[in-house]
Amino acid sequence: MAAERTIFHVDIDAFFAAAERSVNPDLIGKLLIIGGSGGRGVVACASYEVRPFGVRSAMPMSRALRLCPDALVMSSSHGLYGKISKSFMAILRDYTPDVQVMSVDEAYMDMTGSDGLFGPPEKAAMDIKRRVREELKLTASIGIAPSRLVAKIASDERKPDGIFTVPPGDEAAYLAPMPVRKLPGIGPRAAEKLGRLGIQTLGQLAAFPEGPLRREMGNQSARLIERAQGIDDSDLSSESKxxxxxxxxxxxxxxxxxxxxxxxxxxxxxxxxxxxxxxxxxxxxxxxxxxxxxxxxxxxxxxxxxxxxxxxxxxxxxxxxxxxxxxxxxxxxxxxxxxxxxxxxxxxxxxxxxxxxxxxxxxxxxxxxxxxxxxxxxxxxxxx
Ligand SMILES: [Mg+2]
Structure with a gap:
């Protein structure tokens, strides 16, 4: 097996809403929703203030406004987001050329062997968060792990404004108590199938025998069990190329x-x-x-x-x-x-x-x- 890798997953918190606030501080603290306000509009981004009401991205705006009638709805400013996104990625590229951009506000970084330049991974991560805060007026969450899979889950878990490290060898234990839906790629249908087998958590999935799983989940079962154990060898540098x-x-x-x-x-x-x-x-x-x-x-x-x-x-x-x-x-x-x-x-x-x-x-x-x-x-x- 190759040497342990150090992968960061960096993700800006509530990006569209935060971007609007970065140029218009009056919006800070407001019940802000970004998205289409017309009859068929959809929520593109729910600020953290409206999430306690149950508002989530991809929800029809009509439903979001029933849940949170006092919300302020703004349409998205794509030019602004694109500009901020480029500055964000430029900050990440100051730390490594191995950046895999996943979305406007989200990227993986391969930070393997960068300790000599930036100190321990947590120190580099704190430095990245500081620059994002100071230069872009945004907060980001960073997951640090030996794989993309676990780094992504770790950053999602620590939102907003978090850092979390899953050291090599701790991946399975870290994932074990989580519901299966936390694993990227397991949607409602897959979760329902797993539920029929009595599998609720990633720990249960990780320990499940492949044969019976295969009958419900098909020939991806072995891989699914591996991923539930936090095993993910997918490469990042080749993808960015x-x-x-x-x-x-x-x-x-x-x-x-x-x-x-x-x-x-x-x-x-x-x-x-x-x-x-x-x-x-x-x-x-x-x-x-x-x-x-x-x-x-x-x-x-x-x-x-x-x-x-x-x-x-x-x-x-x-x-x-x-x-x-x-x-x-x-x-x-x-x-x-x-x-x-x-x-x-x-x-x-x-x-x-x-x-x-x-x-x-x-x-x-x-x-x-x-x-x-x-x-x-x-x-x-x-x-x-
Ligand atoms: Mg984000």
Missing amino acids: SKSISSETTFHEDTTDRAFLDRTVAGLAEGVGRRLRRTGKHARSVSLKLRYSDFTTLTRHNTPHVSFDGDDRIVEIATALLEATLKHRNAPVRLIGVGVENLTEPAAQLSLLDPAVSDDSVISSTLDKIRDRFGEDSVSRGPG
């Missing part, structure tokens, strides 16, 4: 034919998916590029919660992006492109626990093998 895979095509004649555009997007998405699976990685985002006959070019991205490597998922997301783009402007199209971005190690993901995602992955890689053996046109994915 990974880029994107894309493919595009220019039409002989500009077109508005939606069925033709849909077919083209699906074909491009499958080609990209196949190249993605050859890398052995998963992607976190899909992009769609569209150039109109007047050469205006739009690129749209979508980053779902779980990573993926299956064709169905890529086709589905790319098609939705096409739909949204054409809704924005329906004019003759000259060029169309599909890409996958933010490539990541599948080992870092429990998305495979979701049977639909897992099936898509297995099906798509099987089709790859058939295409490789019998040629490009030997397989068609269903009607159409």
